[in-house]
Structure formats: structure tokens, C-alpha cells
Amino acid sequence: MKAVLTFLRSRRYLAVIGFSLLQGCSMQQHQLNDLAQTLDNGNASQVLSEVAQREYPERDLAQYKLTLGLLRAVNGDFAGGINELQAAKTEINQLQALSISENIGAVTVNETLRSYTSTASERMLLQQLLILSYLMEDDLDGARVEVLQMQELAKSLPDSGLSGLVSSSYYLGGLVYELGDETDSAMISYRQAYQIMKTSKVAIPLVLQDSLLLASKQLGLRSEHEKYVQEFDHDVKPLDRNKSQLVLVYWGGVVSAKQQQYMSVYAPSLGYNISLALPYYAKHYVKPVPWRFTVLGKTAETEIFDDVNLLARADLEAESAAIYAAALARVIIKQTALHEVQKKDEDGLATLLLNITSMISEMADVRSWNMLPASIQVQRLTLEPGTYYLQQPSLTQGFSVTDIAPIIPVLTTPELVAPVLVNATASIADDIAESAAKSDNGLSLPPSNTALADAANNSGTISSDISNSDTTSPDTLNSESVAMTNFGNVPTAVTVGTDPLLLTPGKTVLLFYSSAAKKAYTPLSP
Amino acid sequence: MNKLLKLVLGSVLVSTLATGCSTSVERVDAGQTVDLSGAWNDTDSQMVAQEMISDVLARPWYNKFTAKTGQAPSVIVGTVRNLSHEHINTKTFVNEMERELINSGQVEFVASSDERTEIREERIDQDLNSTESTRNAAGQEQGADFILKGQINTIIDTADSEQVRYYQVDLSLISLADNRKVWVGQKKLKKLVSNGKLRY
Missing domain, CATH: 1.25.40.10 (Tetratricopeptide repeat domain)
Known part of the structure; x- marks a missing residue:
């Protein structure tokens, strides 16, 4: 003491x-x-x-x-x-x-x-x-x-x-x-x-x-x-x-x-x-x-x-x-x-x-x-003038520049989602996430389908935010999108607004991609 | 030994506490020159604007125009590009020049491009919502005779903790009728900045 x-x-x-x-x-x-x-x-x-x-x-x-x-x-x-x-x-x-x-x-x-x-x-x-x-x-x-x-x-x-x-x-x-x-x-x-x-x-x-x-x-x-x-x-x-x-x-x-x-x-x-x-x-x-x-x-x-x-x-x-x-x-x-x-x-x-x-x-x-x-790293590409879209990396594919408006699939009829189907989707998504995480393009946000489906199952409010979006017929989906949303006849695909990238003749536009956010950005008014 | 021990412990205390400083604020006159970092500041902006506008209004183009047309010229301030080493808010500089031009009473002054867009929207709104007696019609705007444009450039020369900052402001007055440059003005500023080599 x-x-x-x-x-x-x-x-x-x-x-x-x-x-x-x-x-x-x-x-x-x-x-x-x-x-x-x-x-x-x-x-x-x-x-x-x-x-x-x-x-x-x-x-x-x-x-x-x-x-x-x-x-x-x-x-x-x-x-x-x-x-x-x-x-x-x-x-x-x-x-x-x-x-x-x-x-x-x-x-x-x-x-x-x-x-x-x-x-x-x-x-x-x-x-x-x-x-x-x-x-x-x-x-x-x-x-x-x-x-x-x-x-x-x-x-x-x-x-x-x-x-x-x-x-x-x-x-x-x-x-x-x-x-x-x-x-x-x-x-x-x-x-x-x-x-x-x-x-x-x-x-x-x-x-x-x-x-x-x-x-x-x-x-x-x-x-x-x-x-x-x-x-x-x-x-x-x-x-x-x-x-x-x-x-x-x-x-x-x-x-x-x-x-x-x-x-x-x-x-x-x-x-x-x-x-x-x-x-x-x-x-x-x-x-x-x-x-x-x-x-x-x-x-x-x-x-x-x-x-x-x-x-x-x-x-x-x-x-x-x-x-x-x-x-x-x-x-x-x-x-x-x-x-x-x-x-x-x-x-x-x-x-x-x-x-x-x-x-x-x-x-x-x-x-x-x-x-x-x-x-x-840097790359410089010459493109024809026109309207392009940036497809941010997802679970199934890497970042891409496309001239087709990206279609992001979401569920619009949550009440019809059977629990067994949701679980099956989750397991598929988790497998993909695991393999995707190994590459830089792999996105660690399985929320796209899994979380949406889970949320839909729990609250039934998933479609409310997106209901105002332009709906597109499932016929317009490309093959990759269809593969992502292959839940049978339950979901409806909708296009979620993506700002198009307008390339005019002689114009140079910068794209910045950060793997830390797994997202590409363009200037405010490209 | 005690001295050394005190030095060790004292330095811990000093080093840990030395970072804390209190903030003090003192009000100064807006016209007072206060140079802190050596960068472009409000005094430079005011001084250059005053001197350049005095110069532009004293040159022959003014008398020639008034003699020819019998009226005061309408001027608009366009863009002043910042091509310097510093982020300079050119809007305050442009505002200073606008103020000097308007207050001179020698020229008519036309609203800027952004302001005109807003005013036109207001006019459209008046068309829909105002009484006929108070409504202002479209197509009655006064067009500018001249546009004032320019740029700010710098040259920096640094050696150790000393730096010479040279600013050059170039302005030109261009006739909107025929693209003639009727006046070119230049203002130079040179600053010697010495940075301290030691801090506490």
C-alpha cells in the first residue's frame, strides 16, 4: 500500500x-x-x-x-x-x-x-x-x-x-x-x-x-x-x-x-x-x-x-x-x-x-x-459518337461499356415469391459472390437479388420504390440478364435509370473506376 | 541523471500537449490588407479590378464609340479564366469589375448570361401569371456592344522556403459587332513569400 x-x-x-x-x-x-x-x-x-x-x-x-x-x-x-x-x-x-x-x-x-x-x-x-x-x-x-x-x-x-x-x-x-x-x-x-x-x-x-x-x-x-x-x-x-x-x-x-x-x-x-x-x-x-x-x-x-x-x-x-x-x-x-x-x-x-x-x-x-x-492503370479507346451506358460490375459480369441501356432486374411481385425459391437464389448468389470475390470485378454485394428477395419476403414493400420506374417487357432482357433473373415466372424486370454517356464527335470523356467501390464514374456533364 | 529523466518525461508532456491551441478572432476593416499565405486574396482582386476598369474607361475606344453612336456603350463581363497555380474564385473578381463598371456611370451594363436565363424564366412566368399592365414583354432586351474577357496567369519560382509569385491578369474588350479587340489591359503583381523554416 x-x-x-x-x-x-x-x-x-x-x-x-x-x-x-x-x-x-x-x-x-x-x-x-x-x-x-x-x-x-x-x-x-x-x-x-x-x-x-x-x-x-x-x-x-x-x-x-x-x-x-x-x-x-x-x-x-x-x-x-x-x-x-x-x-x-x-x-x-x-x-x-x-x-x-x-x-x-x-x-x-x-x-x-x-x-x-x-x-x-x-x-x-x-x-x-x-x-x-x-x-x-x-x-x-x-x-x-x-x-x-x-x-x-x-x-x-x-x-x-x-x-x-x-x-x-x-x-x-x-x-x-x-x-x-x-x-x-x-x-x-x-x-x-x-x-x-x-x-x-x-x-x-x-x-x-x-x-x-x-x-x-x-x-x-x-x-x-x-x-x-x-x-x-x-x-x-x-x-x-x-x-x-x-x-x-x-x-x-x-x-x-x-x-x-x-x-x-x-x-x-x-x-x-x-x-x-x-x-x-x-x-x-x-x-x-x-x-x-x-x-x-x-x-x-x-x-x-x-x-x-x-x-x-x-x-x-x-x-x-x-x-x-x-x-x-x-x-x-x-x-x-x-x-x-x-x-x-x-x-x-x-x-x-x-x-x-x-x-x-x-x-x-x-x-x-x-x-x-x-x-x-489507364486505357484509351476510340469510339463512334453515340449514346453509351456503363454497366457496373455485378455478380455475373465485369464492368462494361455498352450501347444498350442496361436492364437491372428486380422483383416486382414480392407476394408471389416462394420462400424455397428465395433460398435457392441466395445459395446461387453466394456461390457466385465467393467466386467473384477472387477477381477484382467480383462485386461483394449480393444484395441485388438475394437481399431484395429477402426484403420482399419479410416486408412485402420491395417494389414500392421501383414501381414508378419504366417497366420493360422481359422480352427485352439480354441473355445474361435472363440468367441472373431466372426465378421462373415470378419477377418482372424493370429498367432502373442509368444516365447515358453521350459521346459527341471529337469529344474526349474520362471514366474513373475504383475497385474500392467497384464503380465507374463519369464527369458531371460528359 | 535527473536532468535526463526530466528531459524524457518533460518532452512527452510537451509533445503531447503542444498541439492544442485556442482559436482567436479579430474583426478587421474589409478594406484592410491582410496577407497570410501569399496567395491571391481579396485585396488583389479589388486592386486589379479597380485599376483595370479605370484604364479601360480612359482609353480612346470609349470616346470613339460615343462620338459615333451618341450613346454610352453597353458592356457585359464574360468569363475570366483562371490559368494560375491557385484556385482563385474568379466570380468575386468579375463581380468587382462589374461594380466598378456600373458605378463609373460611363457605360450601360448588361446582365450576365446566367442572370439573363433567370430573368427570361421570370418573364415567361410573368406572361402566365402577371396582369397585362405589369407584364414585361419578351424581345425587349438591350444587347451588349462589348464583352470583357480575360485570364489570370501565374509564374512561381521557389527556392528553399522562399517563393516569388508573379501574377499577370490579361483582359480584353471585344466588340460584339465585328470581333475587334478595342482594348487590351494587363496588370502584374509580384509577391515575395518567405515561409518559416521552424515551427514550435
Whole structure:
């Protein structure tokens, strides 16, 4: 009892509380990492609602805003995403000055006491997401501002290594200039994307090859054009102004999360080995593969521009020397303090306390923008002008661009649904969901038929919302739709409104597909 | 030893608590110049609008037009494109120019494209719902003689924590009758922004 009172009087418990709080921060990061990994199942809306309710320490404001902005954008709320991402950018810019208190904290306690300032690649990807979001909001000038800011940002990138070398951001920059009829500026951006890929020793995607060939031809850069023709072994025809272009930007998968490891090093000043907590990325990860989709019944593939996992590892490598030095200094300070306490600590309580707090507080900074995609891919297609529809991925088929209005089957006569039939449907849907989840196109929302049928069976109100929709005869269903709704003679198929995508001659329209939401988006007024 | 221990524990306390700051608000005159980040702000918008409108109204095109037609020119402000490195709300800039033009009393001012659409809808509504004596007929609008268009460009030069921000605002007044540019104005702003290298 006496020992407890002495402990409380000494106010050493304050340190214990402080260190417990730090542990809380670490736990929060682990929870965020777990949430991020669930994005692979396409449940971005659920993750958004969970993240939006979370509390976060002030020093993690930038990380929180980045996460929230990304989630809002991939869920289709591009205006909301822009607000969060701009707030993140403002915070990051303000944190560029060196903090005295945070550095003392990082060297004496741990790295998580620093405010989160993001890595070089994250900042370039922040610019990319803003460019995409402004384009989706049909604000070309806004997107152009972000391209200019990205180019300024690029000047501050590390001189060596791959950190911050995000080729897709430059490609999108080129696209923005192209949309504004600034071919000369577009050419510069395409060249930068090309240079990055050369530095990264990545094969130049056909999409970029064609953009370089076309822009150099349009600008009359004969020798440069000839160089590209030689290198790429093909040439391009001038753009047909009577055709339309569709540019698909694909954000697939989820980047891996940073982890913590302990490294044992010999400290000459102490005369023994000490253990350093350092962040690391797992060596092995799933390499990106081209994403398949369908355009007018034909299979198309995106081309890989950026392996974000590779960029994240390059970022960490660029920062590793500073992280290692701070960790080493920190542990030496802690161990020296421990030695000094030990010399004068009669009952051993202070030593024990300091030892425990020192161990608990020693943790690596594993914070990152962990909801970024694992890869960024692009494809560019030339289409005849006309009206097209986006068929979002479903349980049975992947994303497709079609010229036939999609027919989404729902049940309109719930009272006739026999329970046995509903169960049969559910089991079919679950099988499909299981197999579909293995591919990126698989949609983890079996609600389409199963949930509707369940809801219909329970409440009998399923058709009320849809009764006002245009009903279509079952005869108009295509074969795939019929297969999806093969419930006998119970349901009636209805067309649920899908905004058509109007492609006019000479027009270029951007499509943004996020595997985290399993949905494609087009600009507000394509 | 005690010093080192105090340093460790003290830094924990300081680092944990240092992030908390209170918010303070101070009212300032709307005309007062307050530069915080170095970005384009309300002062730049007001200053450029005032100077450029003063310039446009003092140039020969004005006297030529009034001498030829015997009436004040009708002007409309078109789009001002933001081609700068910053997200600039060009609407406030356009509003500033509209205010300066109207208050000069030297030109007639025509409602913008968006405003005209709204007014036309109101007129259609009047046609259906207003008495004949208060109804305003369609087809009586005053057409503009000139349109004012422009763009804002920037050049940014950065070294370490110092930055030079150069703004160039280009405006041109175009005759709607024959597409002639009757006036081209330019206003340049240069700002040296020094960011702190340290923070608490």
C-alpha cells in the first residue's frame, strides 16, 4: 500500500498514462490498416461511414483528411472529396517547417509524436486524385490548377530513387492540357511520364506511346516524333475528329500497410545491443495485373502505369536513413536514462517503471495513406459518337461499356415469391459472390437479388420504390440478364435509370473506376 | 541523471500537449490588407479590378464609340479564366469589375448570361401569371456592344522556403459587332513569400 502511495505521490503515473495514450495511437493505426484491407472487397461506402465517425489525434489531421477525401471521391462524392483533400494539402504545406517540439518528442519518445506530413509519392497521388476529382466535377480549370501545383511539387522531389515518381499523375496532367487544347503543355507532361517510366525501367504503355506520337506529330516535332516511331516500332494516324475518345483511369486494389519490426544493433556508447523499432513493408506483395473490362461486347485491358506498392517502398527507403538515425538516438537516450535511474533507485520501482515505459513507448511510425490503390492503370479507346451506358460490375459480369441501356432486374411481385425459391437464389448468389470475390470485378454485394428477395419476403414493400420506374417487357432482357433473373415466372424486370454517356464527335470523356467501390464514374456533364 | 529523466518525461508532456491551441478572432476593416499565405486574396482582386476598369474607361475606344453612336456603350463581363497555380474564385473578381463598371456611370451594363436565363424564366412566368399592365414583354432586351474577357496567369519560382509569385491578369474588350479587340489591359503583381523554416 505504502509503495502504491509513494508511486502516486511521485506522479510517475502521469508517464504511464502518457504512454498508454501513445499505445492508443498505435492501435488506431492498426484498425485503420484493417479497414483499408477490407476495401479490396469493394465496400468503400461502409469504410467511409466508419472512418467519418472516427476520432483522431490533431497530429494525424493530414492522414485523416487524406483518407476521408479518398473515400469520399471513390464513393462518387467528388466535391466532398475535394474539400477534404484540399484541407489535407493545406495541413501538409503548413507542416513543412521543422517542428522543435515534435523533433524532441521523436528523439526521446517515438516517431508517432511527429505530425503526419505524408510521403513524396503520397503528395503526388494527392494531386492526381484532385485532378481526377475536378475533372469529374467538370471543372477543367480547377484540374489545370492542380496540374500546375503538381509540377511545382515535383521540383521538391528527392533527386535520386523512385520516391514520388508517379507517372500516371503526369499522364493525367497531359490529358488535362489536351482537353484544354494545349498540346504543347500536354507534350511536356507526356514526356515527363515517359522519363519516369524510363527511370523506373518500366515498359512504356501503348497508351503513352500513342499520346507521345500523336502530340509530337501535331506539334511538328519531327526528329522527336521519328525517335518515338523508331523506339515504339509504330506510328499513329492523326485523330479522327469524327470519332470520340474514352479514357479510363483504373484505381485497383489497396496498397500494403507499413508494419513494425525490431532491429538489434550494437551501441558502442552503452557497450551492448539495443533494439530499434523500425517501420517496414513486407518484401512480397501481389504484383498488379492488367484489368479487364468489356466495350461493346469486346474484351479490353488497361495498361499499368504505377505500382503504388513499389512507390510506397521507395518512399520508405528515401526516409530510412533519417528514421534509423532518430531511432538510434532515441534508444540510446532512453537506455542512458535507465542506467542513471538504476544507480540511485533503491527499491527498484523507478527503474522498473522507466524500463516498462521505455519499452512500451518504443514504436515505429507505421502511419501512411493506407487506402491508396495498389496500382493505377489507364486505357484509351476510340469510339463512334453515340449514346453509351456503363454497366457496373455485378455478380455475373465485369464492368462494361455498352450501347444498350442496361436492364437491372428486380422483383416486382414480392407476394408471389416462394420462400424455397428465395433460398435457392441466395445459395446461387453466394456461390457466385465467393467466386467473384477472387477477381477484382467480383462485386461483394449480393444484395441485388438475394437481399431484395429477402426484403420482399419479410416486408412485402420491395417494389414500392421501383414501381414508378419504366417497366420493360422481359422480352427485352439480354441473355445474361435472363440468367441472373431466372426465378421462373415470378419477377418482372424493370429498367432502373442509368444516365447515358453521350459521346459527341471529337469529344474526349474520362471514366474513373475504383475497385474500392467497384464503380465507374463519369464527369458531371460528359 | 535527473536532468535526463526530466528531459524524457518533460518532452512527452510537451509533445503531447503542444498541439492544442485556442482559436482567436479579430474583426478587421474589409478594406484592410491582410496577407497570410501569399496567395491571391481579396485585396488583389479589388486592386486589379479597380485599376483595370479605370484604364479601360480612359482609353480612346470609349470616346470613339460615343462620338459615333451618341450613346454610352453597353458592356457585359464574360468569363475570366483562371490559368494560375491557385484556385482563385474568379466570380468575386468579375463581380468587382462589374461594380466598378456600373458605378463609373460611363457605360450601360448588361446582365450576365446566367442572370439573363433567370430573368427570361421570370418573364415567361410573368406572361402566365402577371396582369397585362405589369407584364414585361419578351424581345425587349438591350444587347451588349462589348464583352470583357480575360485570364489570370501565374509564374512561381521557389527556392528553399522562399517563393516569388508573379501574377499577370490579361483582359480584353471585344466588340460584339465585328470581333475587334478595342482594348487590351494587363496588370502584374509580384509577391515575395518567405515561409518559416521552424515551427514550435
